Amino acid sequence: MKDLTVSRRAMGVASLLEQLNRRIYANEGPTGLKPAQWAALRFFLMAGKDTRTVSGLARFMGTTTGPASRSVKALVGRKLLDAKAHPTDKRSTVFELTDKARFLLENDPIIDLALSVSNMEVGKLEQLAECLVEIGTLLETRRQGSDE
Amino acid sequence: MKNVLLVDDDANVTEGLSEILQRSGYDVTTATSVSEAQTCVDVMEQRLDLCIVDLWLDESNGLDLVKALNSTDKPTPTIVISGGGPGRTLEQVMAAANALGAEATLQKPFTGEELLAVIDALGN
Numbered sequence: 001m002k003d004l005t006v007s008r009r010a011m012g013v014a015s016l017l018e019q020l021n022r023r024i025y026a027n028e029g030p031t032g033l034k035p036a037q038w039a040a041l042r043f044f045l046m047a048g049k050d051t052r053t054v055s056g057l058a059r060f061m062g063t064t065t066g067p068a069s070r071s072v073k074a075l076v077g078r079k080l081l082d083a084k085a086h087p088t089d090k091r092s093t094v095f096e097l098t099d100k101a102r103f104l105l106e107n108d109p110i111i112d113l114a115l116s117v118s119n120m121e122v123g124k125l126e127q128l129a130e131c132l133v134e135i136g137t138l139l140e141t142r143r144q145g146s147d148e
Numbered sequence: 149m150k151n152v153l154l155v156d157d158d159a160n161v162t163e164g165l166s167e168i169l170q171r172s173g174y175d176v177t178t179a180t181s182v183s184e185a186q187t188c189v190d191v192m193e194q195r196l197d198l199c200i201v202d203l204w205l206d207e208s209n210g211l212d213l214v215k216a217l218n219s220t221d222k223p224t225p226t227i228v229i230s231g232g233g234p235g236r237t238l239e240q241v242m243a244a245a246n247a248l249g250a251e252a253t254l255q256k257p258f259t260g261e262e263l264l265a266v267i268d269a270l271g272n
Contacts, residue, residue, distance in 0.1 A: 039239065043239075046253075047255060048254065048255060048257075048258040048259065048262045049259070049262070050257055050258070050259065051255050051256075051257065051258070056255065059231070059232045059238060059255075060232075060237070060238045060239050060242075060255060061237055061238075061239055062232070062236075062237025062238065062239065062240075125247060126215065126219075126247070126248060126249075128247075129244055129247030129248055130248075132244075132247075133211070133236075133240070133244045136236065136240050137235065137236060140235070140236070
């Protein structure tokens with residue numbers, strides 16, 4: 001049987017992180033976009049012209065091409081991405097944000113969060129970033145361990 | 149002449165990017181590890197104008213370098229480049245790099261034009 005004993009402190013921190021995650025997307029309005037789809041839109045906003053592909057998105061998100069392809073398909077269906085032929089590689093398709101997507105990204109829920117933390121002291125932000133990186137690594141390690 | 153430190157453990161990348169940067173008038177120093185880069189930073193002191201660092205250098209954590217470059221009285225503008233690697237997703241690493249002070253991030257592969265555009269946008 002799995003040992004599920006965790007300290008009250010650890011559960012408190014985990015609960016705060018989970019609550020924050022929910023609150024980030026609580027006021028986004030009627031877009032119906034999932035967090036992974038918002039992340040995909042941000043990727044296509046920032047990516048270079050040769051990486052705006054399904055495989056570029058998959059590499060960025062650390063997934064296989066299946067989930068990335070499904071995200072892209074959903075965004076194309078919502079008219080947030082346009083598919084175009086790759087300028088040099090005819091076997092590949094690149095995706096561009098539509099005007100509708102650019103408008104949506106002006107109200108990206110992550111902006112609210114960034115503005116909220118922007119007045120925090122730099123040292124605190126660095127410590128927070130390092131803690132979050134460590135938590136992400138620990139979670140990944142734990143999940144890899146439970147897959148084996 | 150602007151001094152750029154280029155840190156990547158892939159010789160093909162450092163050679164290619166050095167050529168692009170030198171053609172655009174930059175004086176380029178290369179390093180293949182974080183410890184080598186740190187030595188370059190110490191030697192160049194105040195003369196370093198920009199650092200371009202790959203975040204999956206072998207046997208080292210480029211995030212430590214990003215943090216070190218941005219924890220001084222005169223932070224060095226830093227561009228993080230990466231094509232992904234083991235352990236963390238590119239998304240996580242790019243976000244962490246930004247949080248620790250990187251001025252810009254670029255996912256490999258990118259063109260010379262894209263790199264130069266990012267540098268121009270930083271005012272270098």
